[in-house]
Amino acid sequence: MSCIRFDLCQVVVAAGCILSGLFVFDWIFSIPSRSLPLPPGPKGHWFFGVKKQLPRKEPWKVYASWAKLYAEPVISFRVFNRPVIVVNDLQSITDLLQQRVGNTSDRPEQYMSHHVCGRSKTVFNISSSDPRHKIYRRLLQQGLGLKSTKTYWPTLQEELETLLKGLSESPQNYVQHIRRNFVGVIMRVTYGYSIDSLGDTFVRVAEETAAITEKTMAAGSWLVDYYPIVRHLPSFFPGGDFKRKGRVWRDRLGYLSDVPHQWVKNQMASGNYSDSFTSSLLAKDGVPVSSEEEDIIRWCAGGLYVGASDTTVSAITSFILLMASHPEAQSRAQAEIDEICGRVQTPQPAQLGSLTYLHAVLKEVLRYAPIGNLGTVTFFGMNSMRLIYHLPIRIALPHSVVEDDEYRGYRIPKGATIMGNVWAIMHDPSIFPNPDVFSPERFLEVSPHGQQSSPSQPDPRQWAFGFGRRACPGVYFAETSLLLVMAGILSKFSIGLPPKAAAPNISFTTGLVRYIVNLISHVSIYSLTWFHVATSSHSTFA
Ligand code: HEM
Numbered sequence: 184m185s186c187i188r189f190d191l192c193q194v195v196v197a198a199g200c201i202l203s204g205l206f207v208f209d210w211i212f213s214i215p216s217r218s219l220p221l222p223p224g225p226k227g228h229w230f231f232g233v234k235k236q237l238p239r240k241e242p243w244k245v246y247a248s249w250a251k252l253y254a255e256p257v258i259s260f261r262v263f264n265r266p267v268i269v270v271n272d273l274q275s276i277t278d279l280l281q282q283r284v285g286n287t288s289d290r291p292e293q294y295m296s297h298h299v300c301g302r303s304k305t306v307f308n309i310s311s312s313d314p315r316h317k318i319y320r321r322l323l324q325q326g327l328g329l330k331s332t333k334t335y336w337p338t339l340q341e342e343l344e345t346l347l348k349g350l351s352e353s354p355q356n357y358v359q360h361i362r363r364n365f366v367g368v369i370m371r372v373t374y375g376y377s378i379d380s381l382g383d384t385f386v387r388v389a390e391e392t393a394a395i396t397e398k399t400m401a402a403g404s405w406l407v408d409y410y411p412i413v414r415h416l417p418s419f420f421p422g423g424d425f426k427r428k429g430r431v432w433r434d435r436l437g438y439l440s441d442v443p444h445q446w447v448k449n450q451m452a453s454g455n456y457s458d459s460f461t462s463s464l465l466a467k468d469g470v471p472v473s474s475e476e477e478d479i480i481r482w483c484a485g486g487l488y489v490g491a492s493d494t495t496v497s498a499i500t501s502f503i504l505l506m507a508s509h510p511e512a513q514s515r516a517q518a519e520i521d522e523i524c525g526r527v528q529t530p531q532p533a534q535l536g537s538l539t540y541l542h543a544v545l546k547e548v549l550r551y552a553p554i555g556n557l558g559t560v561t562f563f564g565m566n567s568m569r570l571i572y573h574l575p576i577r578i579a580l581p582h583s584v585v586e587d588d589e590y591r592g593y594r595i596p597k598g599a600t601i602m603g604n605v606w607a608i609m610h611d612p613s614i615f616p617n618p619d620v621f622s623p624e625r626f627l628e629v630s631p632h633g634q635q636s637s638p639s640q641p642d643p644r645q646w647a648f649g650f651g652r653r654a655c656p657g658v659y660f661a662e663t664s665l666l667l668v669m670a671g672i673l674s675k676f677s678i679g680l681p682p683k684a685a686a687p688n689i690s691f692t693t694g695l696v697r698y699i700v701n702l703i704s705h706v707s708i709y710s711l712t713w714f715h716v717a718t719s720s721h722s723t724f725a
Contacts, residue, residue: 219594222268223253224260232261234403243606247271250607257591259599263409265291266599268584273614276603276646279590280582284651291583291600294414295405299429300436302399304478306486307580311652315479322483323656326460332660334458335372336532339664342368343529343671350676361499361668362492368664369491373484374443375450375459385443389488392439395432444481460484490657494554498665501552502544506678509621513678516541516623520674530670532663541670543623545662550609550643551621582653605646615640 227233238245246269249258256272257279270276280287288311297303306323309316325331342364349360363381370376370385378386398404406422407413416423443461450456451465464480465472472480506513519540524530535541581602588595595601610618615625625640644662648655655661672678 219589219592221266221596222257222259222591222593223255224249224258227261230263232263232265234262237262243604246604247607250604255591257593259593262403262600263406265409266596268595268599268601269604270601271604271607273608273611275590276608276650279595279601280603280650283588286585286588287582287601287650288652289583289585290653291581292408292598293400293405294407294411295425295429296396296399296408299407299425299433300395300399301433302396302436304482306482307489309482312585316652318479319483319486320652320656322464322479323486326464326483326487327657327660329659332663333532335368335660338368338371339532339667340529342371343667346668347529347671347675350672354676357503358496358500361503362496364668365495365499365664366492369488370443371457371459372660373460373487374447375457375462376443376446385446388439388442389492392436392485393489395436395439399429399432440481440485444484460487487657490655491661495661495665497554498545498548498552498661499668502548502665502669503672503678505548505551505621506673507680510679512544512621512623513673516544516669517673517677520670524670524674526674530667530674532667535663535666535670538666538670539627540623541666541673543626545665545669546626546643547621547623549647550615553605553609553643553647580653582650603646603650608646609643615643 225233225236227236246258250256250269250271256275257268257270259266259268261267270279290308290310293308297308302308303310304313304315306319309319345367346360346364349363350357353360359381363378366381366386367378370378374385376385405425407425413422413425418424418426447456447459447461447465451462456462461480461484464483465477506516516538519538520530523537524534530538581600584595584597584599584601587597608614612618626642628639644658648658648661
């Protein structure tokens, strides 16, 4: 008996030694060759790199401070064995992320999510070298471009009316009303499906998908994402449990992604369906689509919902807080809306083009409170509620480098994760003077009094929606829906702080989709005042 135990011990020790040896081998050879130096940056621990040092709070500010410390706009560090490059100024972002797009538009490989859980073909994860990526981009750009967005105007208008009604009934629940609006719009646009509330089955499906996806993609959680050797560990071995969990999640995610898609197919078969992104692609030219084409349609549709929900909700909640704390900007926007849209009707999508000041407000919201501070966002639809309660978000969708490259005498290694520090640009005083002041006027050529002011500052939308071949395909649709909601809210309500409330000290959540903390944690302090249009009197509901 003791002899057997001794043998087992020996086997375990021997296996441990071999694995550790292979691990070190894997680690050494996964670090790129050293012909040119990497950009400067903190060295970190020999095994973890800077994983444990990475700031939990506002990392973009820390990256900007490292750029200053190392006197170099391009910095690098390591998380486990993976090099990470952060580009911190306009020139380097333009050069690396907007010009060398062919080399910086890939996504980092995440073995757990992509391969174990079968998520390598999602719009967000797919490699830029996969021929499908081009097809996805084409379908998404067509489905969300100017022409298609016009066909969604009636949906946007109807959902706006529901939002305004909800706000008038319970303004204190405005975050939920706003979420309901964007989720309702995107479900109708994507699947022709109308939700009744945020507790709707399809919404819960999306929420569960988001929750599982977060677990599979949580940065630094799966050693197998960094070290290929871990793929060969048995399930019972420490670090090997990803296989068992991955199998369960893969099956569940596969089932969940089929629910709305199958629903559209059933509706189409019954002849009773509303036109949507999915139905129009499935019904193309009356010819049945192949299974490959159907798979592409399913993934693209999933991308729409995920891409649209948190981002738009974040933008509007920031807008509400900024309007509450900047009454002069709010009054000016309202005066413009009154003049262009009239005081009785709800603003219409066709009128949005004439709302110059409101466009400037949107630009300033995207600049002042960028949604993706690192040029990328975390898209997990219904997770806004979790953000609201300050739970950490640990997943990001950064870019990765396709081939070894050289920049400013440094090596930009193949496979490195690369991020543009959008926050640094949006708060660079040489680009946006007084960057910490919220001022939509910076985007106007003419001052409020009609005099010529200094030339307007650069359009922040060129950085707010990401870069290169991964840049947001929903930008046009997003702007239309955001402007319509902003115009609708300001046409019917005034947003204010309660009497005697001190101006809030604005700070933000640290997730890669950023929310303003104050708004979220002091929701109840905000009051919305309903304009009784006919009599021009006001009554406060909150
Ligand atoms: C305020 C609103 C929005 C903002 C600020 C925003 C921002 C972004 C950003 C920063 C990215 C990542 C780009 C990159 O990796 O370089 C992105 C990607 C994406 N967005 Fe948006 N977005 C918004 C709204 C929307 C909407 C409404 C949709 C769809 C209806 C959408 C769909 C997508 C998709 C599908 C991607 C993935 C593109 C890819 O990986 O190829 N987004 N967005």
